[in-house]
Amino acid sequence: MLDIEEKLKEIGPYVPEDDDDLLVCRCEEVTKGEIRQALHSGITTIEELRRLLRCGMGLCQGQTCGTLTRRLVAKELHIKPNDVVLATARTPMRPVDMGVGGNDRGLEEDAVKGGLR
Amino acid sequence: MKKTADVIIIGGGIVGCAIAYYLTKKGVKDIMVLEGSDSIGHGGSSRNGGGVRQSGRDPRELPIAMAAVQKFWPTLSEELGRDVEYTQKGNLRLGKTEAHMKKLQALADSCAAGGLKLDMISGDEVRKISPYMSEDVMGASFCPTDGHANPLVATLAYYLKDIELGVHFYTGAMVEALEKVKGKVRKVILKDGTVLEGGEVVVAAGYDSRRIINTIGLDIPMTPLVDCALVTEMEPEMFPQMLGTAAADFYGHQTKHGSFVFGSESGLEEFIDVKDPNDMRIQHPATLGASCRAIEGWIPALAKAKIVRSWSGILDMTKDGVCVLGRPKEADGLVLACGFNGHGFGTAPAVGYIIAQTIVGEDPICDINPLRYERFYEV
Numbered sequence A: 001m002l003d004i005e006e007k008l009k010e011i012g013p014y015v016p017e018d019d020d021d022l023l024v025c026r027c028e029e030v031t032k033g034e035i036r037q038a039l040h041s042g043i044t045t046i047e048e049l050r051r052l053l054r055c056g057m058g059l060c061q062g063q064t065c066g067t068l069t070r071r072l073v074a075k076e077l078h079i080k081p082n083d084v085v086l087a088t089a090r091t092p093m094r095p096v097d098m099g100v101g102g103n104d105r106g107l108e109e110d111a112v113k114g115g116l117r
Numbered sequence B: 001m002k003k004t005a006d007v008i009i010i011g012g013g014i015v016g017c018a019i020a021y022y023l024t025k026k027g028v029k030d031i032m033v034l035e036g037s038d039s040i041g042h043g044g045s046s047r048n049g050g051g052v053r054q055s056g057r058d059p060r061e062l063p064i065a066m067a068a069v070q071k072f073w074p075t076l077s078e079e080l081g082r083d084v085e086y087t088q089k090g091n092l093r094l095g096k097t098e099a100h101m102k103k104l105q106a107l108a109d110s111c112a113a114g115g116l117k118l119d120m121i122s123g124d125e126v127r128k129i130s131p132y133m134s135e136d137v138m139g140a141s142f143c144p145t146d147g148h149a150n151p152l153v154a155t156l157a158y159y160l161k162d163i164e165l166g167v168h169f170y171t172g173a174m175v176e177a178l179e180k181v182k183g184k185v186r187k188v189i190l191k192d193g194t195v196l197e198g199g200e201v202v203v204a205a206g207y208d209s210r211r212i213i214n215t216i217g218l219d220i221p222m223t224p225l226v227d228c229a230l231v232t233e234m235e236p237e238m239f240p241q242m243l244g245t246a247a248a249d250f251y252g253h254q255t256k257h258g259s260f261v262f263g264s265e266s267g268l269e270e271f272i273d274v275k276d277p278n279d280m281r282i283q284h285p286a287t288l289g290a291s292c293r294a295i296e297g298w299i300p301a302l303a304k305a306k307i308v309r310s311w312s313g314i315l316d317m318t319k320d321g322v323c324v325l326g327r328p329k330e331a332d333g334l335v336l337a338c339g340f341n342g343h344g345f346g347t348a349p350a351v352g353y354i355i356a357q358t359i360v361g362e363d364p365i366c367d368i369n370p371l372r373y374e375r376f377y378e379v
Helices: A004-011 A032-039 A046-053 A066-077 A105-113 B014-025 B062-080 B098-113 B123-129 B151-164 B208-214 B267-271 B287-298 B300-304 B348-360
Strands: A023-025 B004-010 B031-034 B091-095 B119-122 B139-143 B168-171 B175-181 B184-190 B195-203 B222-232 B242-245 B251-254 B260-265 B306-318 B324-326 B334-338
Touching (some): A004 B168, A023 A066, A032 A066, B004 B014, B014 B031, B014 B334, B014 B348, B031 B195, B062 B348, B098 B139, B123 B139, B175 B208, B222 B267, B242 B287, B260 B287, B287 B300, B287 B306, B324 B348
Parallel strands (some): B004 B195, B031 B168, B091 B242
Antiparallel strands (some): B175 B184, B222 B306
8 A cells, every 4th residue: 555645755855857858758758857746746656657648658658768767766756666567568569550450350250249340 | 544534535536536626625624535556547537538528418417517517627727737638629429320310319309408508410510510520420419518638637637636735645545345333434444454434435436336335235236347448649630529429339539639539349348247346457359440440430531540559447337327426325424426337537527526515515516316326226
């Protein structure tokens, strides 16, 4: 269980750093400073960070910034990198045209049976 | 951790976070929110299509949806200090067949009876509003005051504001049971054995609410349904309306970011036996393809849009399709706000306000009597 208030007291307020304007997530242009500020205002998981700032939500789905973000979370929240839960991997892993996604006719019969259409 | 609070809210989704926020506005100081998972907004709050919709609502919920649109959404970004991307450019519910149009007309009539302004428009009028809609679209219902917002940010915006206002949040705080003391619901027992005591206990825990209130002998006839959603890469601005269809084969909108978010049903897997409502890694392999075909069928121009991610979530479906709000008569000290049937996001600010009113003893801005717990058991 995590007591958010206690955690915020423990890590202290956000203090700007020289390289806070560094881009961590290039796809969605999220900076180190934005991530650090979020962590010092009550965000405690990568899942929440992604939803608030969109880091790791772009075309590469966090393949570039995932490790950086994980290390930032560990450092700012005073937890072990191993204890930072990674973002859930989501299908389709690489961007796929909607036209291609809809062209899985092999499954069509199953889908019709399943009531999908 | 604190062991007592004036109000204990079980569930750190948008409803729980909004209740906490409006309670602070009403002067309640000692509020505790318990989130079972590690992340705020882990459930339906962050997994929905972002609709802020009054059209198509059950008459019992319509006044709450209208209050949300009239009194809360327009000023929410300013109030919470974060852009929740509220866009009020209307909702198009599309139809392709005569049967669809009949269904849309019935929904429109029901909403008009509740005082909502909404028009039935032709296919050509639909394409005037959005030229990207398929030539197959025969018509639509159009509610100009509907819209959409960003559910991920809106949920966390309430949460971060709550933190500023001194609300006590705990994540990974899974509730095992409730307990009455001298006939009043007071104790909240966590999975790790911690015992908490609240002056009032609010259950806003989505489908898990059923398990939690069962521990004091209450039950809501509801069942989980698994739905799926997908998001595309950024696209140039195409249309700002919220979309739905009479076929109910998809719903969604283009976000401020430029990506399209669409939700859809997931066939047989929709009825999968959900063992753990906090684990939502359930997805039918055929869903993505079926969603894509549905979307392309209504908006052919999106065939080239690239999907970057898909996910699933749980809908807490009640027997009669609407939520349960307020104080059950047989459990003094307990307040319910659950069973939103997959459309609780748009009403969340108004629900939060109404529940806060209920707790401090004010007359709520909307009549919630039709949504009372007892409705399932009255003869």
